[in-house]
Amino acid sequence: MKNKISKLAAMAAATCLLLAGCSGGTSVSGEKAKDTKAGDSKEITYRLWDPGQQATYQKCADAFEKDSGLKVKIEQQGWDDYWKNLTTDLVSGTAPDVITNHVQYYPELVGKKQIIDLNQFIKDDEIDFSKYTGELTKLWEKDGARYGIPQDWDTIAFVYNTKLVEDAGYKAEDLNKLTWNPKDGGTFGKLIAHLTVDKNGKRGDEPGFDKDNVEVYGWGLEQGGGIVGQGQWSWLALSNGFEYLDKNPFGTEYKMSDPKLIESISWWQDQIKAGFVTPLEVAGPLGLEPMMEQGKAALVPDGSWRINLWTSSEKNEFAFAPLPTGPVGQKTIINGLAPSITKQAKNPENAWKWVKFLTSDKCQAIVAKDAIVFPSLKEYSEKAAQAHKDAGHDVSAYIDIAQDPQKLAYYPITNNGNEISSEGQVTFDEIENLSVTPQDALPKLNEKVNSILSK
Numbered sequence: 001m002k003n004k005i006s007k008l009a010a011m012a013a014a015t016c017l018l019l020a021g022c023s024g025g026t027s028v029s030g031e032k033a034k035d036t037k038a039g040d041s042k043e044i045t046y047r048l049w050d051p052g053q054q055a056t057y058q059k060c061a062d063a064f065e066k067d068s069g070l071k072v073k074i075e076q077q078g079w080d081d082y083w084k085n086l087t088t089d090l091v092s093g094t095a096p097d098v099i100t101n102h103v104q105y106y107p108e109l110v111g112k113k114q115i116i117d118l119n120q121f122i123k124d125d126e127i128d129f130s131k132y133t134g135e136l137t138k139l140w141e142k143d144g145a146r147y148g149i150p151q152d153w154d155t156i157a158f159v160y161n162t163k164l165v166e167d168a169g170y171k172a173e174d175l176n177k178l179t180w181n182p183k184d185g186g187t188f189g190k191l192i193a194h195l196t197v198d199k200n201g202k203r204g205d206e207p208g209f210d211k212d213n214v215e216v217y218g219w220g221l222e223q224g225g226g227i228v229g230q231g232q233w234s235w236l237a238l239s240n241g242f243e244y245l246d247k248n249p250f251g252t253e254y255k256m257s258d259p260k261l262i263e264s265i266s267w268w269q270d271q272i273k274a275g276f277v278t279p280l281e282v283a284g285p286l287g288l289e290p291m292m293e294q295g296k297a298a299l300v301p302d303g304s305w306r307i308n309l310w311t312s313s314e315k316n317e318f319a320f321a322p323l324p325t326g327p328v329g330q331k332t333i334i335n336g337l338a339p340s341i342t343k344q345a346k347n348p349e350n351a352w353k354w355v356k357f358l359t360s361d362k363c364q365a366i367v368a369k370d371a372i373v374f375p376s377l378k379e380y381s382e383k384a385a386q387a388h389k390d391a392g393h394d395v396s397a398y399i400d401i402a403q404d405p406q407k408l409a410y411y412p413i414t415n416n417g418n419e420i421s422s423e424g425q426v427t428f429d430e431i432e433n434l435s436v437t438p439q440d441a442l443p444k445l446n447e448k449v450n451s452i453l454s455k
Contacts, residue, residue, distance in 0.1 A: 041346040044354045045096035046339070047075045049082040052308065056370040060363040067357070070350055090114045090342065097345040098354055101148050101338050103139050103249075104228075104417040110142055111415065115340040117145035121352040127359075132376050134408055136336040139249055148338025149359045150376035152367070154304045155332045155408075156231050157397035158321040164216060164298040168195050168203070175321035176397075182240060182263040188324040189271070192218030195298040196276045204276050211275025219277045220297025221432070222288040227256075227424025227449065228412060230333050231301045237264040238333070238409050239326025249413035254420075254453065256446035265438040269431055280432045292318070304398040305373055311393045320397040332401050335411040336376055374399065420449045 048057065054076045061072035075096060077085060083105065089095040090112070101115070109115045129137045133153045140148035160175065170191065179186035185193075195218030196204035203209065204218060225232040228244070242260040245251025255261070271277045278286075278297055291297045293315055301323070302310075310318040323330055339358050345351040357363055364375040368383035371391075375381055381399060388395045401407045414420065427445040430436045 042069065042350070043071045043073055044098060044347075044351055045073050045075060046098045046100075046354065047077070047082070047086070047096040048100040049077055049079050050305070051076055051078075053372050056367055056372045057358075057363075059366050059370075060358065063362055063366065064354060064357045067362075068353055070353065072354055090344070093344060095342045095344045097347075097351040098339050098341055100151075101340040103335060103411050103413050104226075104421060106140070106147050106340060107142065107250075107413065107415050107417060109340070110145075110147060114343050115147050116343055116345070116348065117147065118149065118341065118352065118355065119144075119146050121349070121356075122146070127356075131378060133336070133374075133378055133381060133402060134334055134405065135410065136334070136376060139336070139410060139413060140338055142250065148340045149355065150336035150338045151358050151364075152305075152373040152376055153334055153336040153381070153402065154374065155334050155398050155402050156235055156301050156303055157323060157332075157401075158299050159292065159302045159306075159310050159318050160299040160321060161292065161295065161297075162317045162319050164195065164295065168298070170194075172319065172321070178322070178324035180236065180239060180324035180326045182236075182267040182327075185267065185271075186324060189267075192271065192276045192299065193274070194218070198275075204274065209275070211273075214275050216295060217276065217278045217282075217297045218299060219271065220288065220291045220300035221272075221278045221280075221283045222300065222302075223280060223284045223429075223432075224425070225428060226421030227254075228333070228421070229424075229428060230335070230411070231303055232428075233265060233268050234333050234409075235301065235323045235331055236268060236326065237261045238331035239324070239328060240264045241328045243409075244412035245414065248410055251412070251414055252453065254412075254414075254446055254449045256424075256449060257443040262438045262442050265431060265442065269434065269438060272432060273434060280429060283432075292316070304395070307388065307393070307395055307398070308372060311388075311391070320393075320395055322397045322401065330401065330407050331409055332407060333411055334402060334408045374402070414453055416452050416455060419452050423448050423452065 048054065054074060058074055061074060065071050086095065086099065106115065132150055136150040136153055140146055158175065178188045178191060180188040193204035196214060197216040198210040199213045199215045200210060222231060228234060237260065240260045242258050242264060243255060245255065246253045272279055278291065286296065288300060288302065289309065292300060293313065323332055339355045341348055341351045341355060359376060364377045364380040367373065367375045368380040369387060371384045371387040374384050385395055385399045423445065427441050431438055431441055
């Protein structure tokens, strides 16, 4: 599951939904919409973006067909293409019946009346929402309507190269109790400095370290993140007491000028200046996985949706460690994807049967066994964690934090989310490029995004 909101995808999504010029688009298969009368089709089209999940959800589709007699056709596209084609297909009439949806995107789809309220299908007491992780089900409610039921969840933890960490003199237990603060960086700040090595073999905390010729960065950074910085910096700011909005979901005011955010991002920028964090000119072209596989970085914060990518490496051994504890504790964003039914669904009742199956015990058990993500139902999250443990991988850094409500922050949800994310991406790229200071840039960003939010 790729949760990062790229600037390109966000702009394309916002533009395509607004412009009538998108009406000439085609579907994934390149076919024009078929004149199928509602109720005639026993085939449900379902679209997702992660190729790593397609095989598992095909197993769910096969089980669903046995139970219902209905067939599910799964369409898969990469993240950027997914949103560009989806917005085009929603206008042109070639959209799938059910889509995998993201909390940043669904409010705009609701505003354009492109997805439908699921409450019309849900009978009293049919779904026990208390069985779902955290408060994720509430993220999909807007004005009394429900536009998705979470099918999975994700949190952030550290992924680290065990050899590079051991070579630096650290043990796994050292990484399990890291602290952070914006004044001196705590033990996390000391860690990334020591993990950094220049081309002469000098570490970042040793005399003579050359910050302009770094061989291994202590902290590998992924480009992107928009206004949220989910993997990039959110956990720093949240653990310092920052909150994105006055309320969530559907807040009316962003707080990007909060001193707690400014001092957190200032510390982050200082680590880039010091040479301990991959600069944008390295992070952008290289990409997160090659950066780690080539040993260019020792540690990266990353989402649980990529656990299997790291554990399947044939070149390196990667392990997982908890995020550091900040001034107000340890914090992570928790997010969850959900299936939504499009307005163009050929048979909405049949589409609902598939949505309900995706979030049922039967499909969640399949997902847990394959352990491609953490299923939304708490029982099957634990089974997925056990599946990883049975395979020799400790993923407790991701799941333990999800079980403590005090450590969770929810992905900020507003109207005009794509446009806001694009503005945030521009500013944080400038911060990472060292062309602006957080003290100057974040208050200006705050004015821009709140102006967008008030539209």
